[in-house]
Amino acid sequence: xxxxxxxxxxxxxxxxxxxxxxxxxxxxxxxxxxxxxxxxxxxxxxxxxxxxxxxxxxxxxxxxxxxxxxxxxxxxxxxxxxxxxxxxxxxxxxxxxxxxxxxxxxxxxxxxxxxxxxxxxxxxxxxxxxxxxxxxxxxxxxxxxxxxxxxxxxxxxxxxxxxxxxxxxxxxxxxxxxxxxxxxxxxxxxxxxxxxxxxxxxxxxxxxxxxxxxxxxxxxxxxxxxxxxxxxxxxxxxxxxxxxxxxxxxxx
Amino acid sequence: xxxxxxxxxxxxxxxxxxxxxxxxxxxxxxxxxxxxxxxxxxxxxxxxxxxxxxxxxxxxxxxxxxxxxxxxxxxxxxxxxxxxxxxxxxxxxxxxxxxxxxxxxxxxxxxxxxxxxxxxxxxxxxxxxxxxxxxxxxxxxxxxxxxxxxxxxxxxxxxxxxxxxxxxxxxxxxxxxxxxxxxxxxxxxxxxxxxxxxxxxxxxxxxxxxxxxxxxxxxxxxxxxxxxxxxxxxxxxxxxxxxxxx
Numbered sequence: 001x002x003x004x005x006x007x008x009x010x011x012x013x014x015x016x017x018x019x020x021x022x023x024x025x026x027x028x029x030x031x032x033x034x035x036x037x038x039x040x041x042x043x044x045x046x047x048x049x050x051x052x053x054x055x056x057x058x059x060x061x062x063x064x065x066x067x068x069x070x071x072x073x074x075x076x077x078x079x080x081x082x083x084x085x086x087x088x089x090x091x092x093x094x095x096x097x098x099x100x101x102x103x104x105x106x107x108x109x110x111x112x113x114x115x116x117x118x119x120x121x122x123x124x125x126x127x128x129x130x131x132x133x134x135x136x137x138x139x140x141x142x143x144x145x146x147x148x149x150x151x152x153x154x155x156x157x158x159x160x161x162x163x164x165x166x167x168x169x170x171x172x173x174x175x176x177x178x179x180x181x182x183x184x185x186x187x188x189x190x191x192x193x194x195x196x197x198x199x200x201x202x203x204x205x206x207x208x209x210x211x212x213x214x215x216x217x218x219x220x221x222x223x224x225x226x227x228x229x230x231x232x233x234x235x236x237x238x239x240x241x242x243x244x245x246x247x248x249x250x251x252x
Numbered sequence: 253x254x255x256x257x258x259x260x261x262x263x264x265x266x267x268x269x270x271x272x273x274x275x276x277x278x279x280x281x282x283x284x285x286x287x288x289x290x291x292x293x294x295x296x297x298x299x300x301x302x303x304x305x306x307x308x309x310x311x312x313x314x315x316x317x318x319x320x321x322x323x324x325x326x327x328x329x330x331x332x333x334x335x336x337x338x339x340x341x342x343x344x345x346x347x348x349x350x351x352x353x354x355x356x357x358x359x360x361x362x363x364x365x366x367x368x369x370x371x372x373x374x375x376x377x378x379x380x381x382x383x384x385x386x387x388x389x390x391x392x393x394x395x396x397x398x399x400x401x402x403x404x405x406x407x408x409x410x411x412x413x414x415x416x417x418x419x420x421x422x423x424x425x426x427x428x429x430x431x432x433x434x435x436x437x438x439x440x441x442x443x444x445x446x447x448x449x450x451x452x453x454x455x456x457x458x459x460x461x462x463x464x465x466x467x468x469x470x471x472x473x474x475x476x477x478x479x480x481x482x483x484x485x486x487x488x489x490x491x492x493x494x495x496x497x498x
Contacts, residue, residue: 010342035364093263100482105444108474111462115284191354213360232354
C-alpha cells in the first residue's frame with residue numbers, strides 16, 4: 001500500500017513537473033512567441049475545438065476511413081495469414097517479402113494509393129488497410145504453424161472443404177493471434193489514415209491538424225493533436241481490454 | 253528465417269514475369285502500375301540523377317543519429333529505472349503506452365520549432381528510438397540471474413565491479429534487442445517524415461517524384477526502400493544472432 005502510494009506520488013509529481021517545465025518554456029520566450037503556447041491557451045483552444053462542429057464532421061470522415069481500412073486489413077490479413085501460414089513452401093516463397101514490406105514505412109505507398117483511388121477518403125482508407133494488414137497477416141501466419149495438428153487431422157478426416165477447414169478448424173484456434181494482430185494493426189491503421197490526411201486531403205482530423213499548422217493557429221493545433229492522442233490511446237486501451245477478456249475466457 | 257532461399261527467388265522471378273506480361277498485355281494501366289522493365293529503367297534514371305545513393309546515405313545517417321541519441325539517453329535511463337523499483341513501476345505503464353501511441357503524429361509540434369530540417373526528423377526519430385531502448389534495458393537489468401549476483405558477492409565485488417563486470421554484461425543481449433528495434437523504428441519514422449515534409453533522403457525523393465508524376469522512377473524509389481528495409485532486417489538479425497550465441 002505504502003509502495004503504491006509512492007508510485008502514485010512519483011507519477012503525480014512527474015506530470016506536474018513536466019507541465020511546469022513546459023509552462024516555463026512557453027513563458028521564457030526562448031522560442032518564438034506563439035510557437036510554444038502557454039497551457040491556458042491550449043486549454044481554451046481545446047474547449048474551442050470540442051465546441052466546434054467542424055471537428056466532429058472531420059472526425060467522422062477519419063473514423064470512417066479508419067474503420068473501412070481496418071476491416072479490409074483484418075479480413076485480408078486473416079485470409080492471407082492462414083493461406084500462407086499453412087503451406088511451408090508458400091511461407092518460404094513470400095515470407096521474406098511480407099517481412100520486408102511489413103518493416104518498410106507504409107506512407108511511401110501513399111502515392112500509389114492516390115493513383116488507384118484518387119485524392120479522396122478512399123486513398124486514406126487504402127493506406128490504413130495496407131498499414132494494418134501486415135501485423136494481422138504475420139501474427140496469423142505465425143500462429144497457423146502452432147495450430148494443434150490433431151484439430152487439422154480431425155477436420156481432414158471428416159473431409160472438410162477448404163472453406164469449412166478455415167471456418168471450423170483454423171479460425172477458432174487462431175482467435176488470440178487474430179485479436180493480437182488486430183490490436184497492433186489498429187494503431188497502424190490510425191497512423192496510416194491520419195498521415196495520409198496530413199500529406200494530401202481536404203477533410204479529416206489529420207487535415208484539420210495540418211490546416212491549423214499552415215494558418216499558424218498553434219494552440220488549436222496542439223488541442224487537435226491532444227484530441228487525436230486521447231482517441232488513439234483510448235482505442236488501444238479498448239482493444240487491449242478485449243484481448244485480456246478473450247484470454248481470461250480461454251483460461252477458464 | 254531463410255532469406256533469399258530458392259523459393260523466395262523463384263517467387264520473385266515469377267512475380268516479375270507475371271507483372272511484365274500483364275503490363276505488356278495491357279491488363280494494367282501503365283500510369284498506375286508500370287511494367288517491371290520500366291521500373292528497372294526508372295531505377296537507372298534515379299541512380300544517374302544522384303537520387304539514390306546520396307539520399308539513402310542521408311536517410312541512414314538521420315536514422316543512425318536518432319538511434320544513437322536514443323541509446324545515449326535510453327540505456328542510462330533504463331538502468332536507473334531498473335535500480336529504483338518505485339520509479340520503474342511508476343513509469344512502466346507510461347513507457348508501454350507511449351510505445352504504442354502514434355508519436356509520429358506529433359511531428360507538427362516540432363515542425364513549428366525546428367521547421368523543415370534534419371533536426372525535426374532526427375528528434376522525432378530519437379523519440380521513437382529511445383522508448384524500446386529504455387524498456388529493453390530495464391527488462392534486461394531486472395532479469396539478470398540471481399546466481400550471477402551471488403557469485404559477485406562471494407568474490408566480494410564492490411558495487412561498481414558488480415555493475416560493470418556482472419549486471420551490465422548480462423543485460424547486453426536485451427539492450428542489443430532494444431537498439432535493433434530502435435534502428436528499425438527510427439528508419440521507418442525518418443523515411444515517413446522525409447516524405448511528409450519533403451525534406452532529406454529517400455522519403456523526400458518519393459515525394460518529389462510523385463510531384464513530378466514520374467511514376468516508374470517513383471516505383472523504383474519505393475522498391476529501393478522496401479529492399480533496404482529487407483537488407484537492414486537481415487543484417488540486424490545476423491548481428492544479433494552473433495552477439496547472442498545461445
